[in-house]
Amino acid sequence: MKIDFKHSPGAHCESGVTTNILQFYGVAISEPLVLGIGAGAFFSYMPFIRLHGMPVFSFRPLPGHIFTRVMNCLKIKVSKRRFLNRDASMRALDELLEKGIPVGTVVGVFHLTYFPREFRFHFNAHNLCVIGKEGDTYTVSDPVSLILNELSYADLRRVRFAKGTYPPMGKMYWVKRPPVAMPDLKKAIISGIRLNCKRMLDIPIPYFGVKGIYLLARHLRRWDVQLGERKASLYLAQIVRMLEEIGTGGAGFRYMYAAFLQEAAVILGDPDYRRFSNEMTDIGDLWRSFACEAARRFKNRNDHHLCTYEQLAEKLTLIADREKSFFTRLRQHIQ
Amino acid sequence: MKVEEVPQDGGYLKNTHLRDIYYALDDEGNYRQVASIGWEPKNDALNLTWDLIAEDAEAVRQDVLAGKKSPLAYHMAVRLFSVGLLASYSGISKKNIRKHLQAKAFEQIDEAVLAKYAETMHMSVDELKKLDR
Numbered sequence: 001m002k003i004d005f006k007h008s009p010g011a012h013c014e015s016g017v018t019t020n021i022l023q024f025y026g027v028a029i030s031e032p033l034v035l036g037i038g039a040g041a042f043f044s045y046m047p048f049i050r051l052h053g054m055p056v057f058s059f060r061p062l063p064g065h066i067f068t069r070v071m072n073c074l075k076i077k078v079s080k081r082r083f084l085n086r087d088a089s090m091r092a093l094d095e096l097l098e099k100g101i102p103v104g105t106v107v108g109v110f111h112l113t114y115f116p117r118e119f120r121f122h123f124n125a126h127n128l129c130v131i132g133k134e135g136d137t138y139t140v141s142d143p144v145s146l147i148l149n150e151l152s153y154a155d156l157r158r159v160r161f162a163k164g165t166y167p168p169m170g171k172m173y174w175v176k177r178p179p180v181a182m183p184d185l186k187k188a189i190i191s192g193i194r195l196n197c198k199r200m201l202d203i204p205i206p207y208f209g210v211k212g213i214y215l216l217a218r219h220l221r222r223w224d225v226q227l228g229e230r231k232a233s234l235y236l237a238q239i240v241r242m243l244e245e246i247g248t249g250g251a252g253f254r255y256m257y258a259a260f261l262q263e264a265a266v267i268l269g270d271p272d273y274r275r276f277s278n279e280m281t282d283i284g285d286l287w288r289s290f291a292c293e294a295a296r297r298f299k300n301r302n303d304h305h306l307c308t309y310e311q312l313a314e315k316l317t318l319i320a321d322r323e324k325s326f327f328t329r330l331r332q333h334i335q
Numbered sequence: 336m337k338v339e340e341v342p343q344d345g346g347y348l349k350n351t352h353l354r355d356i357y358y359a360l361d362d363e364g365n366y367r368q369v370a371s372i373g374w375e376p377k378n379d380a381l382n383l384t385w386d387l388i389a390e391d392a393e394a395v396r397q398d399v400l401a402g403k404k405s406p407l408a409y410h411m412a413v414r415l416f417s418v419g420l421l422a423s424y425s426g427i428s429k430k431n432i433r434k435h436l437q438a439k440a441f442e443q444i445d446e447a448v449l450a451k452y453a454e455t456m457h458m459s460v461d462e463l464k465k466l467d468r
Contacts, residue, residue, distance in 0.1 A: 144353050237381075241377060244355070244377040
């Protein structure tokens with residue numbers, strides 16, 4: 001049994017899955033719109049959580065957030081479930097598939113068989129959409145892949161119950177009641193932008209949004225002295241990977257957010273958003289140039305003539321300044 | 336970034352169906368999707384990460400050869416399993432896993448526990464006892 005589901009590749013797993021599910025229910029909106037409505041351009045630096053012994057750097061809000069928010073804004077009823085029992089989770093999945101409902105699931109990538117070995121870290125917040133089952137084999141639509149993939153019962157169960165930081169616990173989500181009419185996009189877009197600004201500017205603890213970038217810049221300045229070149233290089237590499245690893249659309253969602261603002265300009269009929277979009281593109285370029293310099297630094301660990309950690313921190317501070325001013329003005333504009 | 340500037344530096348995605356999807360600007364200045372097979376700084380980041388993991392694993396291997404640690408420690412290092420992670424996957428307590436990291440204790444583990452370790456890390460019991468990757 002296979003649901004007639006159009007698989008389109010996307011930049012990011014969660015927004016990609018959400019876009020494809022919406023498409024399935026007749027709501028044709030693009031991935032950037034989903035990201036924007038889901039307020040998905042973010043930054044967090046959490047030195048107190050460890051992933052493979054490194055602090056967590058992330059350019060997206062908590063997993064699951066984009067889906068929930070987008071569906072909420074578009075007034076589409078959804079359900080979510082986690083499980084303690086592995087077989088029960090597979091039974092629940094099968095029942096939904098029987099009814100012809102595509103099911104989004106959160107999985108760990110370490111045991112994900114169609115991923116190349118080098119990408120298989122213990123990372124537990126990957127999303128894919130299960131769209132069919134034939135005997136013991138499931139068909140899955142994974143936005144980072146160009147084609148549909150297959151997973152055996154045992155493999156799917158294993159990845160749904162990956163362990164480690166943020167275990168997914170078989171988490172799955174689906175649309176409970178399909179939308180009847182095309183939802184009001186204008187309202188959703190405005191509320192998405194508002195929330196995104198709020199998150200980037202207002203969270204009172206220093207690990208998130210613009211404050212998080214400043215904090216990272218402050219810490220990064222001393223990494224080489226404090227941690228030694230080896231560990232500092234590893235941390236830098238981790239930032240670059242989070243910025244660009246399969247699933248951000250380039251520059252840690254900044255380009256995708258710029259694409260969103262372009263669409264917003266058309267839908268809201270306000271050309272000013274086009275200007276904001278251009279500015280976001282420039283910020284994205286800055287992030288990528290930071291990644292280039294960082295890569296040069298960690299590739300030639302012992303060449304001290306290159307960009308120092310001090311200079312890298314300067315670059316980050318500049319980016320933080322730009323993002324702060326950007327989101328402040330964006331918020332003023334929307335009010 | 337313009338469409339023609341989207342990097343196509345082949346790396347880890349080369350022989351797979353996975354792609355990085357970029358949003359880039361076309362000639363009219365509109366964003367659109369472009370598939371990429373990789374970008375050098377990112378490939379470098381991944382290379383570095385795996386190189387350092389291999390370095391760590393090699394150090395553990397030397398310890399195993401010197402009789403200071405058990406092969407379990409090596410396989411954990413290669414597969415990025417921490418004690419905590421292995422414990423939550425296998426159901427074996429952290430305390431016991433720490434004990435089994437010692438060469439002597441490892442030799443006395445019974446088959447059922449070895450099988451658990453092997454299954455958790457996707458390998459056979461024989462491979463677990465040896466030092467090959």
